[in-house]
Amino acid sequence: MISKTIFAGFGGQGVLSMGLNLAQAAMLEDKSVTYLPAYGAEMRGGTANCTVAISNEEIASPVASSPEFLVAMNSPSLVRFQNQVKSGGVFFINSSLIEANVSREDIDIVEVPANEMAEELGNLKCANMVMLGAFTKKSKVVSLPTLIKGLEESFKKKPKLIGLNTTALTNGYELF
Amino acid sequence: MKKVYARPKVLKKAVFHYCPGCGHSIIHRLVAELVDEMDIQDNVIGVPPPGCSVFAYNYLDVDMLESAHGRGAAVATGIKRANPDVLVFTYQGDGDLAAIGTAETIHAANRGEKITAIFVNNAVYGMTGGQMAPTTLLGMKTTTSPFGRDETTEGAPIKISEMLALVKGAVYIERTAVNSPSNIKKTKKALRKAFQAQIDNLGYSLVEILAPCPTNWKMSVLDSWKWVDEVMAKEFPLGVIKDTTGL
Amino acid sequence: MTKVLMYGNSAIGEAAIRAGCQCYFGYPITPQNELTEYMAAHLGRRKGCSFVQAESEIAAINMVYGASATGVRVMTSSSSPGISLKQEGISYIAACQLPAVIVNMSRGGPGLGSIIAAQSDYFQATRGGGHGDYRTIVLAPASVQELADLTHRAFDLTDKYRVPVLILGDGMLGQMMEPVEFKHTAPSTPPVRSDALRGAKGRSSKIVKTFTSKPTELEEINWSLFRRYQLIKSNETIFETFMAKDAQMMVVAFGISARIAKGAIKSVRANGLKVGMIRPISLWPFPYEKIKQMAEKIKNFLVFEMNMGQMVEDVQLAVEGSADVSFYGRPGGVIPTPSEFARVISRNYFQKGLKIAK
Numbered sequence: 131m132i133s134k135t136i137f138a139g140f141g142g143q144g145v146l147s148m149g150l151n152l153a154q155a156a157m158l159e160d161k162s163v164t165y166l167p168a169y170g171a172e173m174r175g176g177t178a179n180c181t182v183a184i185s186n187e188e189i190a191s192p193v194a195s196s197p198e199f200l201v202a203m204n205s206p207s208l209v210r211f212q213n214q215v216k217s218g219g220v221f222f223i224n225s226s227l228i229e230a231n232v233s234r235e236d237i238d239i240v241e242v243p244a245n246e247m248a249e250e251l252g253n254l255k256c257a258n259m260v261m262l263g264a265f266t267k268k269s270k271v272v273s274l275p276t277l278i279k280g281l282e283e284s285f286k287k288k289p290k291l292i293g294l295n296t297t298a299l300t301n302g303y304e305l306f
Numbered sequence: 307m308k309k310v311y312a313r314p315k316v317l318k319k320a321v322f323h324y325c326p327g328c329g330h331s332i333i334h335r336l337v338a339e340l341v342d343e344m345d346i347q348d349n350v351i352g353v354p355p356p357g358c359s360v361f362a363y364n365y366l367d368v369d370m371l372e373s374a375h376g377r378g379a380a381v382a383t384g385i386k387r388a389n390p391d392v393l394v395f396t397y398q399g400d401g402d403l404a405a406i407g408t409a410e411t412i413h414a415a416n417r418g419e420k421i422t423a424i425f426v427n428n429a430v431y432g433m434t435g436g437q438m439a440p441t442t443l444l445g446m447k448t449t450t451s452p453f454g455r456d457e458t459t460e461g462a463p464i465k466i467s468e469m470l471a472l473v474k475g476a477v478y479i480e481r482t483a484v485n486s487p488s489n490i491k492k493t494k495k496a497l498r499k500a501f502q503a504q505i506d507n508l509g510y511s512l513v514e515i516l517a518p519c520p521t522n523w524k525m526s527v528l529d530s531w532k533w534v535d536e537v538m539a540k541e542f543p544l545g546v547i548k549d550t551t552g553l
Numbered sequence: 554m555t556k557v558l559m560y561g562n563s564a565i566g567e568a569a570i571r572a573g574c575q576c577y578f579g580y581p582i583t584p585q586n587e588l589t590e591y592m593a594a595h596l597g598r599r600k601g602c603s604f605v606q607a608e609s610e611i612a613a614i615n616m617v618y619g620a621s622a623t624g625v626r627v628m629t630s631s632s633s634p635g636i637s638l639k640q641e642g643i644s645y646i647a648a649c650q651l652p653a654v655i656v657n658m659s660r661g662g663p664g665l666g667s668i669i670a671a672q673s674d675y676f677q678a679t680r681g682g683g684h685g686d687y688r689t690i691v692l693a694p695a696s697v698q699e700l701a702d703l704t705h706r707a708f709d710l711t712d713k714y715r716v717p718v719l720i721l722g723d724g725m726l727g728q729m730m731e732p733v734e735f736k737h738t739a740p741s742t743p744p745v746r747s748d749a750l751r752g753a754k755g756r757s758s759k760i761v762k763t764f765t766s767k768p769t770e771l772e773e774i775n776w777s778l779f780r781r782y783q784l785i786k787s788n789e790t791i792f793e794t795f796m797a798k799d800a801q802m803m804v805v806a807f808g809i810s811a812r813i814a815k816g817a818i819k820s821v822r823a824n825g826l827k828v829g830m831i832r833p834i835s836l837w838p839f840p841y842e843k844i845k846q847m848a849e850k851i852k853n854f855l856v857f858e859m860n861m862g863q864m865v866e867d868v869q870l871a872v873e874g875s876a877d878v879s880f881y882g883r884p885g886g887v888i889p890t891p892s893e894f895a896r897v898i899s900r901n902y903f904q905k906g907l908k909i910a911k
Binding site: 347348349350351353356360363366367368369370371372373374377379380381382383384385386387388389392409410412413417 | 575576578603605607608609611612613615616617618619620621622623624625627641642645750751752753754755757758759760761762763764
């Protein structure tokens with residue numbers, strides 16, 4: 131079983147680190163995983179996106195032409211990617227910034243007020259981890275404990291941030 | 307009896323293939339004498355170019371790595387970076403250093419690579435049969451400037467040594483000639499200083515040597531030697547162009 | 554050893570350092586910049602090592618030539634347009650029989666092309682690439698793990714045979730992250746070859762050169778190169794086969810397209826189509842013999858490349874007319890999906906009148 135996710139948003143929303151942390155956790159669970167950031171000319175202009183593929187067997191292509199999941203941190207991302215997602219897939223929407231106005235009816239929508247929840251924790255920058263927590267609960271592609279373990283690994287050089295981000299992940303996870 | 311002349315140890319017992327009156331054989335000998343005198347024969351790598359001096363390794367008894375046309379400074383950079391204790395010199399003509407190898411030369415100098423360029427300027431492409439070089443003088447006839455070099459279409463002779471003097475990593479640049487005993491002595495002194503600058507790890511050094519090419523200039527040997535003084539040295543003045551070595 | 558999540562480009566750099574690479578010379582070009590950046594950060598300050606950002610790809614490859622002559626392990630990397638510029642130096646390195654590892658994380662062409670992955674440098678890579686009669690060993694990885702493994706192998710091969718080794722990856726492999734495990738630790742002192750040009754200490758002076766005025770001397774140099782190439786052909790041809798046993802049709806693909814093909818084959822197998830794959834890992838030497846053998850039983854080959862059809866010519870040479878060879882390709886940096894290629898396989902399979910397994 132393979133699952134592909136596109137994470138997308140403004141530059142600075144931590145979109146790439148969401149993907150990286152998920153990929154890190156998948157690796158810790160000994161799964162096959164690929165992480166593919168958009169690069170080059172595509173990177174310019176303030177938007178960012180990346181694709182994470184996770185599977186129990188070899189991954190053929192790291193590109194997501196029809197992903198199962200879309201994590202949209204802002205409106206342009208939702209507009210850009212909503213028609214790519216597989217029928218029966220899930221949209222994770224940052225409802226703090228997006229008025230969910232989705233035309234597709236074959237998609238499950240999870241609204242996460244990521245910015246507000248992050249602000250409650252006193253740091254808007256951890257909105258991405260709130261979202262990743264919620265994503266993990268619903269998608270079940272990795273478990274919360276490995277995600278936290280992976281986070282400790284990626285924040286090795288900034289240990290002060292581990293506590294905040296772990297709380298953000300957990301709060302997102304326990305949102306529903 | 308006092309010995310006043312002997313073949314330098316580093317000069318192989320081979321007959322030079324150069325034309326009568328050519329500057330290369332004199333410059334080779336000067337390099338050989340210096341390597342002898344500085345006692346560095348076992349610690350030198352030379353980088354000869356394509357061109358008349360492509361066979362420099364037949365005459366100089368030191369390790370040599372032949373370069374592609376113009377790439378001497380890059381090849382020397384690779385040698386020196388991998389092996390910083392060796393003295394590395396490139397031996398390059400005007401087409402090699404000042405046309406096809408301009409980028410490599412300027413950037414090696416700018417990085418302050420601890421290498422020495424022996425830059426032989428004879429105002430023509432010699433080995434290929436006397437075509438126009440970047441240093442060919444205005445009005446000078448060559449096989450590719452049959453009506454004389456015209457500034458409006460071919461540009462003026464390029465003064466690469468003066469250009470290199472603007473580059474911070476270059477610490478010693480001098481222009482000399484090998485058309486008279488006193489100029490030959492000055493050339494040897496300049497080469498010694500350039501090598502010393504490298505040994506002292508100061509930066510990039512270059513000696514530009516005006517050399518006669520009687521064959522392609524279509525002159526007698528004596529006329530060609532005179533021509534260096536009377537015409538060439540007017541366009542390319544002899545002397546120290548830059549020296550920040552403190553040596 | 555534990556796995557780490559790494560960009561393909563960075564994994565090449567780490568593997569090179571662990572293989573004892575002492576010098577790296579590069580020039581920026583997308584999509585391989587992470588490799589140059591990795592070497593700047595991790596090689597430049599290692600004891601006795603050197604990193605130079607050169608003024609051009611031409612300068613970089615000539616620095617490789619200089620450093621290699623002094624006996625150290627050395628690498629450069631670039632992407633398609635930059636590799637074209639390096640061909641001058643590669644020809645000289647091949648002529649002087651010096652070891653060097655050259656990485657091409659290829660992109661779309663011709664011209665400036667695109668910065669997205671493509672496989673249109675196959676001809677250039679496998680036919681020598683520059684002027685003169687020579688070959689380079691060409692390795693084509695298909696994953697970040699293989700990038701690391703083959704980089705290490707490339708250094709061993711180039712030292713063993715004194716033939717430049719080209720790693721032909723692509724922008725996708727370089728720019729994606731995958732878990733990778735490094736099987737070697739970096740040597741405390743990088744190795745230096747005994748035949749190095751480091752000044753005539755305790756021996757007579759040596760010359761490393763390519764020019765000769767005697768045709769017979771150059772002829773002998775060419776012969777000696779080709780005797781070595783024969784040896785490489787018999788010793789170092791590497792490939793992977795997948796579901797080949799009962800296959801009625803064989804897909805031939807390399808690098809990133811072989812991964813995509815594998816995904817496609819799995820899905821058509823689920824529908825009973827007897828399709829397998831051979832993936833050349835060494836593109837030169839190419840597994841002609843293996844494909845020729847296969848063609849005795851399997852009469853249909855489908856070559857899949859991200860170009861207009863280059864390796865397909867080698868497959869045609871290999872089967873010597875004894876099997877049908879079809880081609881499907883997407884040039885220009887378009888990355889086909891596994892499902893797109895699965896449709897191509899199915900169409901081709903049924904057009905050939907092949908039967909489905911019960």
